[in-house]
Amino acid sequence: MFIFLAVVMLLMNYYLAWNEACDTTGVLLCNVERQKGVHMPDYASYQTDQLEKALHNFSGRNHSNTENGLSARHNSHHPPSTTRNDSYLLQSKCLSVPNTGPITKTVHITKETNSTSNCIVFGDGLLGATVGEPAHITIKPRSFNKKELYDTIFFSVLAVGNNHIFHAFPSRINLTSLKIKFTYIPTIPGQYDLFVEEISRHLQKQLPGSPFKLVVNGPAINKEERKKIADHLPSCQTLPQTDLSWLEGNWVTRDLAGEKRGTLRSGWVLQPNRCSIDIFTKDDLRQATASPSLKTIFVLGRSTERGVFLSLVDILLTIDEKREIKSSILWKCWGLMEIRLGNLRFVYQDFRIEDAPMENINDSDHVQVTCHNEKNVGSSKDLFSDAIGFFKETLFTDRFRPDVILLIVTNSLHLTYLTKTIPASWDGIIYTMNGFKCHDGSLYTYDGRQADIRVAEKILTFDKRFRALDGFALATPLRHATQSSPKIMKAFHWHRPCKEQDGEIQVCGDATEMVAQILLGKAIAPNGKDAWLSSLENCGPKQNNLKRNIEVCHDCPKQLIPWHIKKVPNPICYNSTVLLQTDDTDIQAWGGSLCPNDCMKTAPVGQEDVKSGRVDVRICTVLTIEEPNN
Structure with a gap:
């Protein structure tokens, strides 16, 4: 009887709250849809399914009409979760306390960006809009030619509210009138500053009237009900994540976010429409370091993605442990670096292959290297060959075999080759992140953004272990919060050094920290954070003053240029209770890439006279495209 009454009360409360305000996760307000006389959006059905599933589990009702807890009517639109969404019903003796502290407010305009x-x-969307209805803005460039509009000068439309930020999407440039139309569909009512800006690598200007005072009309938000529904959504890492749309959602503050998963340390969080991202705090990672098995997250990329690695480190360490983070080897390394605390390990490898030429690929069948004695010929065209060697001789060997990899690849041909080196026995996940470039003007255009999406979607078909991570969709609402804030394209990094919340945050960058949280969820708690907490045998006290052993290893060159990747790094390591300042004597000049061991065993094909003397020449194939995975 008690169970029956509880179910009835829960249904009644849900129905009343839904009628009051059902835009609780950033989708179209269903009250607006009812006024139009049309069906509620499919996402409303999805939210209902989540609650129904919880009730089924609670009351022991038959699951014969559901699959993985999601109803058939929802499966036709969105992929089902790979795990059951009943984790919030688990009773864990280990609790996770969400991040607290003041909500960070970003600077959105300065003297340097205030020129006209x-x-x-022009357009109605400059000053007013209605939730759920498209609003339009048109920009008319006056003094630019077509080439400048495609290559040099770009435009940004960003709406900034106290608790919500969103951007508008551009159309193709009208080649006759040279007009550009921007469209947005607001999801949360309120007042916003609408910034309409001309942007380039060197300048950033406000269009006349910017920032405009935009008012988005719509039924008032029921904050508490919004939080409840966000809390009932599945953890994002339990979804397939095999299409770019799983990240679609809203950047909101903790005033509008669910309470169960929490927010980033800044008080902001990305709330997707289909799921909620588990946020791991410093105390959560303290529990993860005591895990019975080693968990490894590996970041491959440029200095931009190094920010994701630094955000991971910043969350992991205490204030005292990371006091020297900016002067440590971890802050700027153009090679390999790793940090391990207990059974949690984060690794970064500089991996700038996106512009690597492909002249060393013959007939699109083989990747070859040329060796002079024991060294690979040191030219930029061999960079990609070194990348393949790193995959085969380091990344997927027993030395690392990471649980989760973040990989930045903008060239699908590169990934076609790299995929062939991934062992079939490896059971980890690779997030292929696209568009994570605040300085790439093409991404702020229709054609450039669509090209980026096409490459990302093609890459997802290469391997079932690939997962989508749309970096541009995730980060672009934060375009005023780059290293050169509020300048958009002048910066290369989404992160910057800082001293916020009494030194607790020393790596500021909500975009990089959000990506870091997604990686943590997949590595530490693939079945959801609640399920992970429930699996812990010993929560342990919060021993903030306990001296912990931190292991740091690195193989970092003195210079970035020439870009290079060591197939087999030879790191120097130290153990300490805190991060140490960089010792320059540990940083060596780059002496060139070594010839692969298998190649050194072959007979030379000839000899050549170089500056250092006569050398044996070997030409070897490091990868054949037709090779099956090993």
């Missing part, structure tokens, strides 16, 4: 552009902007 010669372009004009």
Whole structure:
């Protein structure tokens, strides 16, 4: 009887709250849809399914009409979760306390960005809009030719509210009138500053009237009900994540976010429409370091992605442990670096292959290297061959075999080759992140963004272990919060050094920290954070003053240029209770890539006279495209 009454009360509360305000996760307000006389959006059905499933589990009702807890009517639109969404019903003796502290407010305009552009902007969407209805803005460039509009000058439309930020999407440039239309569909009512800006690598100007005072009309938000529904959504890492759309959602503050998963340390969080991202605090990672098995997250990329690695480190360490983070080897390394605390390990490898030429690929069948004695010929065209060697001789060997990899690849041909080196027996996950470039102007155009999406979607078909991570969709609402804030394209990094919340945050970058949290969820708690907490045998006290052993290893060159990747790094390591300042004597000049061991065993094909003397020449194939995975 008690169970029956509890179920009835829960249904009644849900129905009343849903009628009051059902835009609780950033989708179209269903009250607006009812006024139009049309069906509620499919996402409303999805939210209902989540609650129904919880009730089924609670009351022991038959699951014959459901699959993985999601109803058939939802499966036709969205992939089902790979695990059951009943984790919030688990009773764990280990609790996770969400991040607290003041909500960070980003600077959105400075003297340097307050100059007025010669372009004009008009449209009803500048001052008013309605939740759920498209709003339009048109920009008319005055003094630019077509080439400049495609290659040099770009435009940004960003709406900034106290608890919500969103951007508008551009159309193709009208080649006749040279007009650009921007469209947005607001999801949360309120007042916003609408910034309409002309942006480039060197300048950033406000169009006349910017920032506009935008008012988005719509039924008031029921904050508490919004939080409840966000809390009932599945953990994002339990979804397939095999299409770019799983990250679609809203950047909101903790005033609008669910309470169960928490927010980033800044008080902001990305709330996707289909799921909620588990946020791991410093105390959570303290529990993870005591895990019975080693968990490894590996970041491959440029200095931009190094920010993701630094965000991981910043969450992991205490204030005292990371006091020297900016002067440590971890802050700037153009090679390999890793940090291990207990059974949690984060690794970064500089991996700038996106512009690597492919002249060393013959007939699209083989990747070859040329060796002079024991060294690979040191030219930029061999960079990709070194990358393949790193995959085969380091990344997927027993030395690392990571649980989760973040990989930045903008060239699908590169990944076609790299995929062939991944062992079939490896059971980890690779997030292939696209568009994570605040300085790439093409991403702020229709054609450039669509090209980026096409490459990302093609890459996802290469291997079942690949997962989508749309870096541009995730980060672009934060475009005023780059290293050169509020300048958008002048910066290369989404992160910057800082001293916020009494030194607790020393790596500021919500974009990099959000990516870090996604990686943590997949590595530490693939079945959801609640399930992970429930699996812990010993929560342990919060021993903030306990001296912990931190292991740091690195193989970092003195210079970035020439870009290079060591197939087999030879790191120097130290153990300490805190991060140490960089010792320059540990950083060596780059002497060139070594010839692969298998190649050194072959007979030379000839000899050649070089500056250092006569050398044996070997030409070897490091990868054949037709080779099956090993």
